[in-house]
Amino acid sequence: MGVAKRNDENDISIVEIFNQIKSKSDKSKIINFALELKKKQKNRIKPRPLDIGYKGDASRKDL
Numbered sequence: 001m002g003v004a005k006r007n008d009e010n011d012i013s014i015v016e017i018f019n020q021i022k023s024k025s026d027k028s029k030i031i032n033f034a035l036e037l038k039k040k041q042k043n044r045i046k047p048r049p050l051d052i053g054y055k056g057d058a059s060r061k062d063l
Contacts, residue, residue: 021027 018027018030021030
């Protein structure tokens with residue numbers, strides 16, 4: 001089994017793309033968008049498993 005090789009010539013990081021943007025207003029819009037997205041991800045409700053079932057005397061954790 002071989003290790004997956006990366007083509008470093010075509011790899012562009014987000015930082016490199018951000019550094020290519022000249023407009024300060026565009027940079028601030030991107031930063032504000034990223035901060036709002038991070039805030040929304042933090043407040044996101046995580047999905048519950050569907051097999052919660054009956055929580056009676058013995059739950060699945062106790063069995």
